[in-house]
Amino acid sequence: MSAAPGSAAENPSDKLEGVQQELEKHEARESELKRASEKLDREIDKIRGQLVHAAKATQEHEAKVSALEDRLEKLKAEAERKRAALRQEEGRMSRTLAVLQRISLYPTAAALSAPGDPNNAVRSALLLGRVLPHLEGRAEALGEELRQVKAIYGKIDKEHRALDEATRELGQDRERLQGLIDKKRRLVKQTEAERKQEAKRIAALTKTARNLRELLAGIEREQKARPRPQPRRFTRPTSLRPFSKARGRMRVPARGLIVRYFGQPTDTGLASKGMLIQTRPQARVVAPFDGKVVFAGPFRGYGQILIIEHSEGYHTLLAGFSRIDSVPDQYLLAGEPVGVIDRPDTATPTLYVELREKGRPINPLPWLAAQR
Numbered sequence: 001m002s003a004a005p006g007s008a009a010e011n012p013s014d015k016l017e018g019v020q021q022e023l024e025k026h027e028a029r030e031s032e033l034k035r036a037s038e039k040l041d042r043e044i045d046k047i048r049g050q051l052v053h054a055a056k057a058t059q060e061h062e063a064k065v066s067a068l069e070d071r072l073e074k075l076k077a078e079a080e081r082k083r084a085a086l087r088q089e090e091g092r093m094s095r096t097l098a099v100l101q102r103i104s105l106y107p108t109a110a111a112l113s114a115p116g117d118p119n120n121a122v123r124s125a126l127l128l129g130r131v132l133p134h135l136e137g138r139a140e141a142l143g144e145e146l147r148q149v150k151a152i153y154g155k156i157d158k159e160h161r162a163l164d165e166a167t168r169e170l171g172q173d174r175e176r177l178q179g180l181i182d183k184k185r186r187l188v189k190q191t192e193a194e195r196k197q198e199a200k201r202i203a204a205l206t207k208t209a210r211n212l213r214e215l216l217a218g219i220e221r222e223q224k225a226r227p228r229p230q231p232r233r234f235t236r237p238t239s240l241r242p243f244s245k246a247r248g249r250m251r252v253p254a255r256g257l258i259v260r261y262f263g264q265p266t267d268t269g270l271a272s273k274g275m276l277i278q279t280r281p282q283a284r285v286v287a288p289f290d291g292k293v294v295f296a297g298p299f300r301g302y303g304q305i306l307i308i309e310h311s312e313g314y315h316t317l318l319a320g321f322s323r324i325d326s327v328p329d330q331y332l333l334a335g336e337p338v339g340v341i342d343r344p345d346t347a348t349p350t351l352y353v354e355l356r357e358k359g360r361p362i363n364p365l366p367w368l369a370a371q372r
Helices: 012-104 108-113 118-187 192-208 212-225
Strands: 257-260 275-278 283-286 291-298 304-309 314-324 337-341 350-357 360-362
Touching: 012 118, 012 283, 012 337, 192 212, 192 291, 212 291, 212 304, 212 350, 291 314, 304 337
Parallel strands: none
Antiparallel strands: 257 275, 275 350, 283 337, 291 304, 304 314, 314 337, 314 350, 350 360
């Protein structure tokens, strides 16, 4: 049975109108998603700038606390040295005063009429006359030493107060920084499926790669094999700089003392392919230069490592983390916090830094800016 003429099923005008409405809904939804995405990007960029400033303040307070702790240790050592010297001088003066006290019990006239050699009595009297001024000078010097010790302890007390204040400020900086990190993590949080897929990818790369060179080669092969275009996970910031601008400007990733340089022998006797920085506990680590995270997780004997891909074939590898705050495919600006260095045992926390050009380790020192 044929449909009645003019029914909705056969009316081209109605069909066209329905399609048009669906297209309009789709376009409206796309525009809505685009606006939401742009708003999210702006918010992430804003947080990224706040993160860089907060991480810088945190690292500066870490350096200040370390310097105050170092000065306190030196002041305490100086105070102990002076106290030991004072104890020795006190012992010498006590013995000298005991002898002089015995001599002073006999007046000169009585000593001359006493039995025995009168010359001994005269010499004793002359000795007493010469020693007393010397003792007075030593007593004044001893008094000055005591005043210096008192001044040192005054400095120690002042440094203690400054250390307490700096430690409090450091705690506040860390809380603020962690709050920003958590906020950013919530904004860029991926689905559980994506997280599991990333974990599988890292596990596969770790299993097949025997060393860092092979790991980087595997990452590059994987990136070339990825289909294009990919679903967007993170937007590339427009302010990312080429690595050719990095020489002499790279951030030192963590504040501390460089205890091993590129090329120096390691514990195994081999030349170091990177540099080792001794840090304070819970030190914040930042991205040394703009780039994208291509690996974040455990790798063989390196522990938790982070690999940042810069432009022009350069990569930075950071190892020694107790916690990594970045995920693969995430873009980073120089100075943006990426994790924390700490040790669960009594060992000193250390950060390993390696810079590679097209897979080959190079000396990172000429690329790093001087610490201030």
